[in-house]
Ligand SMILES: Cc1cc2nc3c(=O)[nH]c(=O)nc-3n(C[C@H](O)[C@H](O)[C@H](O)COP(=O)(O)OP(=O)(O)OC[C@H]3O[C@@H](n4cnc5c(N)ncnc54)[C@H](O)[C@@H]3O)c2cc1C
């Protein structure tokens with residue numbers, strides 16, 4: 120917290136100063152150097168500018184008594200009581216963090232007719248599961264869920280709250296954070312905790328091109344959202360530990376200005392966006408029938424088939440299977456591209472995949488720049504052998 | 518019907534690099550553009566107006582240069598625009614951004630529907646919409662994949678959830694964040710651009726706001742603090758295999774197996 124002061128007498132070269140600021144926040148006005156609203160207080164001009172020209176002064180900060188806020192809480196994401204697996208992953212993380220600062224682990228479970236389901240959570244190292252169970256909470260509505268959450272925060276005063284970055288979590292968490300005038304860090308990939316209970320939140324921004332480390336040092340509770348499959352879920356313990364505590368919220372607090380008219384199940388089609396394993400067909404395939412080869416490999420690996428745009432355009436596969444800028448963005452744990460050149464429009468849709476294998480005959484194919492495993496070979500020779508290997512490995516006769 | 522669309526100016530490309538020594542963002546090229554996700558929100562606003570009548574206004578918080586995206590919105594068909602800009606607003610996180618925008622919105626007018634993009638391409642939090650709705654104390658629905666229509670003082674929307682679609686009726690005033698691809702945004706029109714060249718852009722600074730406490734804005738009003746930024750470290754393997762087909766197949770398989778990647 121602080122502000123920037125310009126000492127005009129120390130400014131020897133205005134244009135040189137202006138060019139330092141990466142945010143175009145420095146400008147000249149009537150021969151004077153001025154800071155405009157674009158300033159991000161990155162302090163680069165202080166460090167790199169003409170000596171003494173820019174000064175950064177700390178301002179008084181509001182503080183909070185952190186010792187009054189206790190416990191690492193996980194929001195239980197669910198649909199009709201079916202708990203989303205991100206919840207267990209977060210409980211694992213919450214356990215680690217809580218241990219470091221000697222705090223309890225809590226879960227907050229909001230819904231209707233969920234009390235029985237809460238018992239499952241007791242197998243994942245939670246000290247207390249707080250349950251807000253009311254008929255008004257049957258479907259997710261932002262206002263009623265926020266009211267329930269608010270009651271929990273007011274009563275328990277947790278130090279930190281971890282929320283799965285699901286469609287519900289991503290809209291509920293900001294509304295709650297705003298109600299308590301506190302910070303929320305989006306899509307954290309790494310979480311740690313300081314001794315003073317400040318949560319260290321690390322997240323990607325700018326489409327993953329940079330990482331930012333973020334603290335919420337002067338307010339409580341601290342909120343963070345975390346995507347599914349980032350943290351590791353702990354083993355389910357056989358015995359149940361911890362207790363279930365009910366929190367009741369007066370019905371009039373659960374009123375909303377939205378009305379749920381109905382719910383439609385989404386078509387349960389397997390989408391490549393959620394796939395863990397993908398085998399991608401490119402124009403290296405000579406004819407449509409050869410897709411069977413790629414499909415067989417996908418089946419053997421327990422994955423799905425995807426393709427580049429030319430194949431979708433030719434009608435070999437439905438557009439739903441197309442990866443890329445004008446197709447789907449995928450992030451599987453394993454992706455094997457077969458005869459794909461690696462055009463940037465394709466790569467944009469898959470470069471965040473965890474393990475990229477690329478099979479291509481051309482050693483200079485651009486796909487090899489993003490591949491973790493660049494396999495220089497002919498798909499018509501490699502794939503059949505690979506299918507054989509996989510099947511043998513599974514004990515199935517090839 | 519009064520419709521407001523929140524739009525943000527973002528860097529032209531998100532290919533940023535971090536200076537490893539200073540830890541400061543290096544932006545390649547100073548060009549900037551309207552957040553692509555906001556084009557969908559704006560298009561939804563324009564469509565609603567075409568269907569039900571009314572006005573479409575836009576608002577942005579940012580440096581004075583951000584007026585450029587208001588002009589762009591005019592060229593697409595927006596009727597009025599405001600920019601919320603002040604040195605005191607710099608360095609804002611979502612909390613402070615939402616507070617500032619909410620203050621600006623209150624000043625700007627009374628709106629039935631406020632539309633936001635799902636997220637931005639720079640900060641990328643998707644949090645500003647719901648936080649603004651809280652500051653204004655109005656209902657909010659995010660992740661909207663379809664706007665079904667307007668019925669009296671309500672809007673009917675489909676919200677996409679993990680496994681299903683929730684059909685909601687939301688009473689005015691309300692805030693809605695729309696998904697990418699909900700509609701196809703129109704292109705700016707040259708004629709409209711010419712026509713709106715001199716159209717006013719309202720400017721609000723701190724002194725126009727109802728809340729005059731400087732500590733609720735900008736860096737001071739931010740609850741989160743970026744401690745440092747750094748390039749993503751990659752522990753990624755990069756190997757090249759150039760062997761006969763059976764050796765390649767064997768290498769692929771054993772790697773997949775040892776890395777526990779099998780389904
Ligand atoms: C605006 C725009 C948006 C686009 N969006 C997308 C998108 O969303 N998704 C997308 O995929 N594309 C998209 N494209 C198209 C993109 O630019 C490429 O044209 C496309 O990705 C190429 O597909 P490909 O790799 O299958 O084919 P090619 O580029 O033709 O590559 C075929 C590759 O197969 C290799 N090969 C040939 N025979 C064999 C063999 N026997 N064994 C092994 N390898 C072999 C070749 O060496 C070559 O590298 C877009 C383009 C534009 C302009």
Ligand SMILES: Cc1cc2nc3c(=O)[nH]c(=O)nc-3n(C[C@H](O)[C@H](O)[C@H](O)COP(=O)(O)OP(=O)(O)OC[C@H]3O[C@@H](n4cnc5c(N)ncnc54)[C@H](O)[C@@H]3O)c2cc1C
Pocket residue numbers: 302303304305322323324325329330331333522523524525526552554555558576577578579609610611612614618632633634635636637639640641642643644645646741743746
């Ligand atoms: C690397 C980095 C990481 C960051 N991480 C966090 C974080 O975790 N938590 C946090 O609180 N802040 C964070 N910030 C700050 C945050 O990006 C800014 O506060 C920004 O003002 C708002 O967020 P956004 O870009 O994520 O917008 P989003 O919430 O993604 O935007 C959603 C929609 O809100 C509207 N909108 C957003 N900004 C404006 C605006 N200025 N004017 C008009 N409409 C707007 C648009 O309709 C937009 O489509 C981070 C900033 C950086 C540089």
Ligand code: SF4
Pocket residue numbers: 123139140141142143144145154157158159160161162163164165
């Ligand atoms: S602190 Fe950073 S953003 Fe602000 S004027 Fe200096 S260089 Fe520019």
